[in-house]
Amino acid sequence: MTEKKSTTIILFSGDYDKAMAAYIIANGAAAYDHEVTIFHTFWGLNALRKDEAISIKKGFMENMFAKMMPRGADKMGLSNMNFAGMGPKMIKNVIKKHNAVPLPQLIEMAQEQDVKLVACTMTMDLLGLQKEELLDQIEYAGVAAYLADAQEGNVNLFI
Numbered sequence: 001m002t003e004k005k006s007t008t009i010i011l012f013s014g015d016y017d018k019a020m021a022a023y024i025i026a027n028g029a030a031a032y033d034h035e036v037t038i039f040h041t042f043w044g045l046n047a048l049r050k051d052e053a054i055s056i057k058k059g060f061m062e063n064m065f066a067k068m069m070p071r072g073a074d075k076m077g078l079s080n081m082n083f084a085g086m087g088p089k090m091i092k093n094v095i096k097k098h099n100a101v102p103l104p105q106l107i108e109m110a111q112e113q114d115v116k117l118v119a120c121t122m123t124m125d126l127l128g129l130q131k132e133e134l135l136d137q138i139e140y141a142g143v144a145a146y147l148a149d150a151q152e153g154n155v156n157l158f159i
Contacts, residue, residue, distance in 0.1 A: 007034045007155040010146065014043025014070070015079035016088055016103060022159045023047075023106035029155065030113035038110070039146040041120035044159075045127065047073045047107065048119055048134045062128020069127070073103045111137060118146065 007029040011022045022044075026036045040048050051072035058066065070076050078087040095102050101109065110117065117138040124130075124140070131140065150156045 005029075005032075005034045005154045006036075006149070006152050007157075008037045008039065008146070008150045008153040009157045009159060011038050011040045011044030011047060011159055012042050013079065013159055014046045014076055016073070016076040017078050017080075017091065018159050019044065019047045019073060019076060020103045020106060022157070023103065023110055025157065026115050027106060027109050027113060030110065030115050034154070035116075036110075036113075037116040037118060037146070037149045039118045039120060039141075039149075041123045042127075043069070045119055045123060045129060045134070046070050046076055047103070048117065048138060049073075049129075050133060050135060051075075054130070054133045056130050056132060058128050065127045066129075066133075073107055076103070107135075116149075120146075 007026070009022050009026055011019060013019065022038060026038055030036045046069055049069070049072050051074065053071065076088070077085070078091060081087040083090075092102060107117075117135070118141050119134055119138055121140050121142050
């Protein structure tokens with residue numbers, strides 16, 4: 001019996017198109033029976049934020065980060081051609097026109113395929129994010145846990 005292959009992805013970017021690429025790769029790898037981990041750190045955590053506002057008492061800086069960061073995958077900007085928010089609307093129309101899967105559904109598909117979605121706890125502390133603000137059924141870990149997964153990885157990506 002052959003050993004199961006493993007793919008790990010660090011999602012550092014908070015850009016819609018880059019997060020979409022990470023999730024397309026993750027879903028593809030899972031479909032090919034890889035064990036897949038996406039480690040969300042810094043702005044990549046925005047892909048895991050819930051759409052709705054969660055009432056949590058925070059300090060001034062944490063409130064500022066919460067207000068400046070997009071709430072949820074569907075509100076993330078583009079890496080290029082953002083055009084003050086018009087770029088994401090345009091790309092979402094193109095996605096719809098071509099019957100491609102938008103980012104929020106790619107995230108759901110990943111969860112259905114048992115892709116391990118991990119939120120970086122150190123970054124959560126730095127940005128003042130609480131577990132209640134992130135999607136349900138994800139994991140929380142630090143860089144050591146990611147490195148343990150990556151050490152066994154056949155494919156390791158940084159997006």
